[in-house]
Amino acid sequence: MINPLAKVASQLLKEPATLQFPEEREALEDNYRGVHKLDMKTCISCSACAKICPNDTITMVDTETDAGTKKMPEINLERCLFCALCEEVCPPKCLILTKDYSFEGYDRREFVRRPEELD
Template sequence: MVKALSDTYLTFKTIFTGMGITFRHLFTKSVTVQYPVQRDVLPERVRLKLHVNIDDCIGCRLCERACPVECIDIGTIKSTDDVDLGETSTGHKKKLWVDKFDIDMAKCCYCELCVHPCPTDCITMVEEYEYSVYDRNDLIFPFSDMTPEQIEEANRKLEEEAEAKSRKKEEAMLAKKKKAEAQAAGGEADGDKPKDAASGGSTEAGGSAETGGEEAGGEGAGTEKSGTGKSDAEASGDGDADAEKAARRAEREARRAARRAEREAKKKSE
């Protein structure tokens, strides 16, 4: 009997305590926000979902390097010379295709370290927090706007340009090599020529000297009385001097040709 009365007392006490609290707050101002109809005003510098303006991205990957949890994954393709990607809204020249820009918000620690290094301010944190999903893979947000066909085309053009530049470089090197070989061969030929010319010149000089000596002797004999012709000794001396000059000239030409051939051979070996 006592226990029954005690339980009844506790029951009514609990009811009146709860109703008292209810009536006490019935006439006070409500603090509950009727979400989602009503929403609180978010404070400044709030760190929520990351967003990327891909049109302003230059593919520098500074945000990817700054991320401490590696939640950003970026892929780029170098543009070819015949493609102009334009500029960003900040005036930066775009030189890379951004074929991949994924952010895994399941890994993000909301540190905002990726936002500050960006030179074009293309990555920011926006006031969006309603992105709950059932699958964690759905928290990987892709921001690249390139289609698979565009990515394949960009890769193909880059490979073709690389092959063309490599082929052009090889052709230039081959042409340079052939030119060096031709110059070396020409130098050797020029080096052999003066020697032949020197021997021929000395022979001719000797012959002309002898002929001149004979003619001078004949003229001296024919005009001995008049005294107008040269003696045999003077004619022979002039012929020897001419031959010596021709020999020295040929020797100088040979030395020049030898030095030229040596320089070309050295360049070829390098």
């Protein structure tokens, strides 16, 4: 017969099965695809990322820059498939997918990232 107290004691001595997020983070593969990063200084407003996106995730929006108003990608992370096609087609390679997977929010609008928030 199993001694319940011994069973509880053995469980208490075990290492935690979960990570203490956000202080501890899971190791990710090199090819992990997370939240986008945009270099606004080198974006040429070509819209290639928006045109290739298979899920209408990217909208080109007016963005204030030092050189005046330019169209740049706004990304709705809620719709994103993290397929990286936008990264592949970007001519100056100013739009990349990072290893950042920690996006959260209480409102669906919080998943829509303006160019300035991706920079």
